Amino acid sequence: MLLDEHRLYLSDLTRLSLFRRAISAVVKPGDVVLDLACGTGVLGLLAMKAGAAKVYQVDHSGMIQIARDVACANGYGQKVIGIHEASSRATLPEKADVVVADQLSVFGIGAGMP
Numbered sequence: 001m002l003l004d005e006h007r008l009y010l011s012d013l014t015r016l017s018l019f020r021r022a023i024s025a026v027v028k029p030g031d032v033v034l035d036l037a038c039g040t041g042v043l044g045l046l047a048m049k050a051g052a053a054k055v056y057q058v059d060h061s062g063m064i065q066i067a068r069d070v071a072c073a074n075g076y077g078q079k080v081i082g083i084h085e086a087s088s089r090a091t092l093p094e095k096a097d098v099v100v101a102d103q104l105s106v107f108g109i110g111a112g113m114p
Contacts, residue, residue, distance in 0.1 A: 019043060019102070024050045027098050034058065034096035036087050041067030041080070043100040048076050055079065056096065060086040 023043065027033060029051035035044035038057035044067070047055050057067045057080060064084045071080035083090050 016042070019100075020046050020049075023047055023100060026050075027052050027100075029053075031097040032056070032094060034092065034099045035067075036099055036101040038067045038082075039063050039102070041070050043102060044080055045071065045074055045076065047098070047100055048074075048079060052098075053079065054081065056081050056083060056092050058083045058085060058087055058090045060084070 019042075023046045027047045027050035030053045031047070031051070033044065033047040033052045033055045035041060035047065035055055035057045038044055038059045040063065041055075041057050044052075044055035044057050055071075055076070057064065057071070059067060059082075064082045068077075068080070068082040071077055071082075083092075
């Protein structure tokens with residue numbers, strides 16, 4: 001069921017196009033990016049394509065492994081680091097320059113984001 005939900009997000013080409021445009025406008029070459037509640041990791045991949053040096057993916061669900069597999073399949077296995085933790089407890093080893101997140105409702109509250 002969780003994968004079905006993410007499949008819907010990924011099939012919305014208008015939504016993805018808008019995320020791509022926004023991320024490309026903000027992420028600069030060499031930036032460190034935090035993909036908060038990363039799900040499939042698609043926003044982190046868009047950040048890598050925009051020139052990010054590194055992406056930290058944080059997710060408390062089993063989707064973190066899928067995001068890791070997707071990053072590796074796209075050639076970013078060495079530059080994308082998955083952190084299996086609730087966002088409120090995650091600690092990054094370095095400061096992020098940009099945070100990307102897809103909040104499903106007002107500040108993620110309706111989606112149960114920790």
